[in-house]
Amino acid sequence: MDAQFVTVPDAPARLFSFPNPVNELAARTVAAGVLTLSVLILLLSLALGDGWLWLTVPLAYGFIARAAAGPTFSPLGQLATRVIAPRLGPARLVPGPPKRFAQTIGAVVTSLALVFVALGLGGAAQVLLAMMVVFSGLESILGFCVGCRIFAVLMRVGLIPASTCEACANISLRVS
Secondary structure, three states, rough: OOOOOOOOHHHHHHHOOOOOOHHHHHHHHHHHHHHHHHHHHHHHHHOOOHHHHHHHHHHHHHHHHHHHHHHOOOOHHHHHHHHHEEEEEEOOOEHHHHHHHHHHHHHHHHHHHHHHHHOOHHHHHHHHHHHHHHHHHHHHHHHOOHHHHHHHHHHHHOOOOHHHHHHHHHHOOOOO
8 A cells, every 4th residue: 555645845934934914912922021031030140149040041942932933832922922912902913024033133132141151151141131121121011122123224224125024115015
């Protein structure tokens, strides 16, 4: 008997895709979780010692997972998109590429914080965590996404092609 296999060549691409558009309520919920965890790590490390800075591992993992695949592999992303955001009201859709860019910045900053922790540079890691507190606070409380603003500037100067985010490039395509 011949076995028949069904191949799905686009499965990995779909698995590692980022949603577009993104529910802003879910993005702000994720930012609130990042804010909470960043404040907790920072306060524990300041009060009880640098050993607590290793709690940056799940923070960095979350950013890497969300940058790679949206909420798919991120427990915080799943909680935000499936449980919390739907209870906050109707979705407010915003373009996905700037949000992915912001998640990538978070992945770089928190990964660098982990490198500093591994090198015994707790103070430098704490500075980066303080940056995360500010940026995630701006996003979660005020809806101001610093990474999205940087993305917009990079598009304006031509470092990010307009084709990356047509909704960002063409104001008539933007969803209110």
